[in-house]
Amino acid sequence: MNCQELIDFLIDYRAGDLPPKQREAFEQHLAKCPPCKHYLDTYCKTIDLAKRCCCCPEAPKVPQVPDELVKAILDARKKS
Amino acid sequence: MRSIAAVRIFCFSVLLLSCSPPAPYRSPMSQIDVHLDGEEQDLVDRLRSGDEAAYETLVRDYGGPMLAVTRRLLGNDDDARDALQDAFISAFKAIDRFQGDARLSTWLHRIAVNAALMKLRAQRRRRERPIEELMPRFTSNGHIQHDGARWVSEDDSPAEREETRRLVREKINELPDNYRTVLLLRDIEELDTRQTAEHLNVSESVVKTRLHRARLALRALLSEAFARGEA
Numbered sequence: 470m471n472c473q474e475l476i477d478f479l480i481d482y483r484a485g486d487l488p489p490k491q492r493e494a495f496e497q498h499l500a501k502c503p504p505c506k507h508y509l510d511t512y513c514k515t516i517d518l519a520k521r522c523c524c525c526p527e528a529p530k531v532p533q534v535p536d537e538l539v540k541a542i543l544d545a546r547k548k549s
Numbered sequence: 550m551r552s553i554a555a556v557r558i559f560c561f562s563v564l565l566l567s568c569s570p571p572a573p574y575r576s577p578m579s580q581i582d583v584h585l586d587g588e589e590q591d592l593v594d595r596l597r598s599g600d601e602a603a604y605e606t607l608v609r610d611y612g613g614p615m616l617a618v619t620r621r622l623l624g625n626d627d628d629a630r631d632a633l634q635d636a637f638i639s640a641f642k643a644i645d646r647f648q649g650d651a652r653l654s655t656w657l658h659r660i661a662v663n664a665a666l667m668k669l670r671a672q673r674r675r676r677e678r679p680i681e682e683l684m685p686r687f688t689s690n691g692h693i694q695h696d697g698a699r700w701v702s703e704d705d706s707p708a709e710r711e712e713t714r715r716l717v718r719e720k721i722n723e724l725p726d727n728y729r730t731v732l733l734l735r736d737i738e739e740l741d742t743r744q745t746a747e748h749l750n751v752s753e754s755v756v757k758t759r760l761h762r763a764r765l766a767l768r769a770l771l772s773e774a775f776a777r778g779e780a
Binding site for chain 2: 475511
């Protein structure tokens with residue numbers, strides 16, 4: 470497996486969907502290729518950063534709909 | 550003040566958990582039940598009969614999770630509130646067509662996602678980067694070209710984390726729309742491939758390809774930003 474092939478398999482590797490033989494080849498390449506190891510690390514960080522940065526940590530996981538928004542929605546229904 | 554060090558520590562804290570295979574995920578869309586419970590059926594009946602109080606009950610009891618969805622997908626509260634309002638207006642109009650083959654919350658989640666996607670597509674964006682220029686580059690013998698950007702750090706104050714959040718959101722918005730949408734649905738909203746394909750009316754293989762390329766492109770955009778010391 471070369472670097473280009475490894476990149477093609479990243480999505481399946483991270484999802485745990487790579488068949489054992491390909492996973493072994495993937496990890497063998499990773500062990501001897503620091504740029505690919507760096508790429509994998511930053512690929513995984515990208516996914517986690519995206520997830521964390523799109524969720525506001527201060528906001529409750531399930532917010533209450535503010536009263537004024539409830540009113541706006543009900544008013545909009547009457548006008549629609 | 551922008552701080553590369555702060556971004557690096559934030560990234561480092563993310564790294565520790567990031568590369569192991571993810572735990573099985575159950576999205577709201579996967580919690581399908583072919584029967585409504587009595588309370589939900591009663592609410593649907595009241596909505597269909599035009600009971601004013603039922604509309605308020607629907608908004609108050611089901612709106613919170615929907616608002617969370619629109620916030621995640623849109624990234625700002627004003628747009629999220631607008632999308633929630635659009636979602637409820639759509640739901641009120643469609644309640645007669647609601648089949649009851651999914652939980653009410655599942656049906657409303659889907660409507661909220663659609664309202665957020667419509668809002669997202671209508672948003673004016675500063676710039677959109679062509680996907681091809683963000684793909685990894687290889688030498689003629691297949692070796693990857695190392696970009697050298699450092700992503701780890703040792704310090705992360707709340708203000709600096711906020712700066713990173715702003716940067717990441719900004720970079721997601723630079724992805725071409727087809728790729729941005731898939732990334733938001735799969736990686737942020739955590740829908741599975743089938744659910745994402747249904748939302749976007751494309752095949753599962755298209756979703757998978759777009760997700761792969763969207764992640765590679767976002768990685769490239771963040772790497773560029775970190776190398777320049779943004780965030």
